[in-house]
Amino acid sequence: xxxxxxxxxxxxxxxxxxxxxxxxxxxxxxxxxxxxxxxxxxxxxxxxxxxxxxxxxxxxxxxxxxxxxxxxxxxxxxxxxxxxxxxxxxxxxxxxxx
Amino acid sequence: xxxxxxxxxxxxxxxxxxxxxxxxxxxxxxxxxxxxxxxxxxxxxxxxxxxxxxxxxxxxxxxxxxxxxxxxxxxxxxxxxxxxxxxxxxxxxxxxxxxxxxxxxxxxxxxxxxxxxxxxxxxxxxxxxxxxxxxxxx
Numbered sequence: 001x002x003x004x005x006x007x008x009x010x011x012x013x014x015x016x017x018x019x020x021x022x023x024x025x026x027x028x029x030x031x032x033x034x035x036x037x038x039x040x041x042x043x044x045x046x047x048x049x050x051x052x053x054x055x056x057x058x059x060x061x062x063x064x065x066x067x068x069x070x071x072x073x074x075x076x077x078x079x080x081x082x083x084x085x086x087x088x089x090x091x092x093x094x095x096x097x098x
Numbered sequence: 099x100x101x102x103x104x105x106x107x108x109x110x111x112x113x114x115x116x117x118x119x120x121x122x123x124x125x126x127x128x129x130x131x132x133x134x135x136x137x138x139x140x141x142x143x144x145x146x147x148x149x150x151x152x153x154x155x156x157x158x159x160x161x162x163x164x165x166x167x168x169x170x171x172x173x174x175x176x177x178x179x180x181x182x183x184x185x186x187x188x189x190x191x192x193x194x195x196x197x198x199x200x201x202x203x204x205x206x207x208x209x210x211x212x213x214x215x216x217x218x219x220x221x222x223x224x225x226x227x228x229x230x231x232x233x234x235x236x
Contacts, residue, residue: 027109081105087114093117094119
């Protein structure tokens with residue numbers, strides 16, 4: 001479906017005000033098709049992006065521009081049982097999850 | 099929800115930030131944009147119970163002393179759909195998820211407004227987002 005979320009990019013402008021994302025280790029929970037993931041990677045973050053829906057993860061991988069591949073890793077995962085060690089991330093983003 | 103917040107707290111480094119980004123607990127406004135001007139057609143009546151439950155979960159982990167609120171902002175955010183058929187699919191997903199009753203009258207208004215509009219037109223769903231930043235304590 002051709003649903004465009006936040007074409008004005010107000011969301012990413014607000015996120016830029018939160019912190020300097022360059023070089024930050026970020027876990028994005030609920031990445032869906034990777035719309036926000038790409039925006040965070042373009043701000044310079046290294047993003048580990050998870051979603052419980054394997055189909056959405058396949059879509060996110062397919063959508064990812066080549067230039068962002070070094071900074072983004074997608075995997076299937078659940079917010080209630082994160083497979084990462086304690087203290088692994090500078091930021092955790094709950095993207096329309098709670 | 100509280101368990102997911104506990105997990106986020108565990109994987110964050112001390113002083114790390116949790117960003118909770120999601121639609122504000124308000125009803126969505128539906129309209130059409132035609133040659134750059136917006137006309138509102140109605141307001142959805144979706145169930146906001148999950149949104150309030152999420153707010154309570156955040157309050158819970160703050161009260162536990164795991165996080166402290168650092169920042170909060172409201173962001174205007176549009177969702178744009180080009181065709182009535184796609185709008186119907188989007189609405190149907192809400193109904194299937196049990197988040198609202200059927201919105202047939204609103205859908206009909208959108209269909210009629212689209213048919214009457216000339217030039218470049220699109221359906222606009224207006225609903226702000228809340229960006230909440232919590233800092234991990236300890």
